[in-house]
Amino acid sequence: MYLVTGATGLIGRPLVEALLSEGAEIRAVTRSPEDATFPAGVEAVAPEAIRRALRGARGLFVHPRAAKDDTDKLLRLAAEEGVRKVVVMSAINVDDHPDHQPSRFNGDRNAEVERAVTERALPWVAVRPSSFAMNTLAMWRGQLALGDTVRGPYAGFAEAVIHERDVAEVIARALVDDSLLGRRIAITGPEALRLDEMVPIIGAVIGRPLRFEEVPAEMAAQGMLRNGLDERFVHALMARYQREMERPATVTTEIETILGRPARTFATWVADHAGAWS
């Protein structure tokens, strides 16, 4: 049996599905077990009931947003209840300076959660994904509801965004298979794409002539601030774009090595979410 934290989220849901397809039993942690809609056979667990839920677990998945401030307590309980292995998710940029990790200004603590897991005595695996392809929906859906052009900064910024199912399937493999123990694994999509390449790919998949038009970074930052984004988040994001324009995007082949098939492409991700763009 495996205990999954963050089970109702972007990564948690496909992780539960991936573990089910491996034939695993699952307990899924959520703050709202009464509202949870997990597949049949998955037991929903409230955070308050976690000690009992850990009893008999072969593995624990630590989701950094769900566990965050409670990570130390969760790991102590896991050790006391005899859990054999812990898999933690963090992020590919987790070793960067904290000021260069925009998500920290939204409250995420990937570095601290990963460190808490890897410094414990329990056997561990740390999975470090690149940017989620899902971010493109949050960034661009609003503009694309109004027309065929996305206006944004740094058209030439490139990254190998990743499908949430690939993240989930690597985490599932790390839970059920001991060959990845003790590794910090950077996983990415199959190819780095510039922002002005990604938007036309969305268009090609959903059948619209979409394009990216670059605007000056300062103008884009002001727009984000007017839309209510945190000032430090916006500065960190712009700094990240600028810094990473100067170095090649990281692309790894870990997904292919671990799962025995290539990482899903961005076009595949768009097709899997085609309805979300209209």
Ligand SMILES: NC(=O)c1ccc[n+]([C@@H]2O[C@H](COP(=O)([O-])OP(=O)(O)OC[C@H]3O[C@@H](n4cnc5c(N)ncnc54)[C@H](OP(=O)(O)O)[C@@H]3O)[C@@H](O)[C@H]2O)c1
């Ligand atoms: N976005 C990216 O490009 C990217 C890339 C790499 C790594 N990451 C990291 O991945 C994590 C986000 O993963 P995700 O998208 O799967 O998360 P998510 O869907 O936002 O959250 C997962 C689940 O955690 C619970 N949760 C959310 N906020 C919480 C809070 N404040 N306290 C307690 N529980 C909370 C919720 O479950 P319940 O409501 O059911 O309790 C939620 O369904 C972050 O740490 C982020 O930095 C993100």
